[in-house]
Amino acid sequence: MAEGRHFATYPSLNDRTVFITGGATGIGATxxxxxYSQGCKVAFVDLDETKGQAMAAQxxxxxxxFRRCDVTDAAALQAAIRDAATALGPIxxxxxxxxxxxxxxxxxxxxxxxxETLAVNLDPTFNAATAVYPMMRDAGGGSIVNLSSINALIGHADLxxxxxxxxxxxxxxxxLAHAWGADRVRVNALSPGWVVTERQLELWLTPEAEAEWQKLTALKDRLDPDDIARAxxxxxxxxxxMMTGQNLVVDAGRT
Structure with missing residues (x-):
């Protein structure tokens, strides 16, 4: 946490059951x-069993x-959601x-x-949403947050x-926001910019690439996983x- 900065606590999240896909590393782990720090009961899945178990133990x-799960297997993902709800309460x-x-x-x-790309980047979003919807409807409402990307808005030659x-x-x-709004199930997207994770640093985010990125942003600080988690x-x-069907962009003001 940046020195001198103070961030929000949300009493409404206390004791709610949250399900997170891809939660063992990167933005997901954050x-x-x-x-969990907000008092939620947190269930998460990931292919990386070692890091997932370590996170759960921590x-x-x-x-x-936590359960190891290949999210491209729709039946396995939806079974994990049902089992997590049995263990922690309706999601x-x-x-x-x-x-x-x-x-x-x-x-x-x-x-x-x-x-294969759509199977991991698109299909699990729909399959997980349809699995939790009946729980949210029966609970009187809920919130679904779909991680998108500014690449959906600006494009990228290699993506x-x-x-x-x-x-x-x-x-x-x-x-989905229109389909489920009457049941008070809110559905929003969250679009990060170039977030500094270990994976990005290892593969693509060189000092030169970061300098070029920051030429295009209004805010020159790094985007961290914490910034996405707070959103x-x-x-x-x-x-x-009263927000649903929206796309919240967190990208440091990229032009």
Whole structure:
């Protein structure tokens, strides 16, 4: 936390059950910690069992649930959601975070690679949402936050399939918000800019690339996973109770 800065606590999140996809590393791990710190009961899934188990052990057995899950397996993902609800209580906050932003030369993307990219970046968002919707409806409402990306808005030469998936998430967010609004189930998208994670630093975020990025942003500080998690907390909490079908962009003011 930056020195001298103070951030919000959301009483409405206390004791709510939250389900997070891709919660063992990167932005997902930060989401898990932030929601747990708000007093939530947090369930999360990830392919990385070692890091997932370590995260669960760090937080403690009380109010934390983890399962290794391949989110491209719709039946397995929906089973994990049902089992998490049995363990922690009905899920009233869903954070669709899981993604893979691997670079691909657009002209070289095969039909198989296209399908694989959508299978991890788009399909789990719908499959998880439809699994939690009955729980939220029966509970009198809930909040779904779909992690999109500014790449859906600006495009990226080497992220054609990924950008297409994120654009679809923006449209899906609008559709589900209208479909489920009468049941007080809110559905919003959250679009990060270039967030500094270990993966980005290892693969793409060189000092030169970061300098070029900051030429395009109004705010010159780094975007950290904490910045995204705090926006997700707001969208999940009652403070945003009249927001639905929206896309909240957190990108340091990229032009």
């Amino acid at each position: 989401l898990v910690v932030h929601f 937080l403690g057995a009380d109010g934390c649930w 009233t906050v869903l954070i669709n975070n899981v993604a893979n932003d691997g670079r691909q030369v657009a002209a070289e993307v095969t039909p198989e690679a296209w399908r 054609a399939a990924y950008s297409a998936a994120k654009g679809a998430i923006n449209s899906l967010t609008k559709s 997700a907390l707001f969208l999940a909490a009652d403070d945003s109770r």
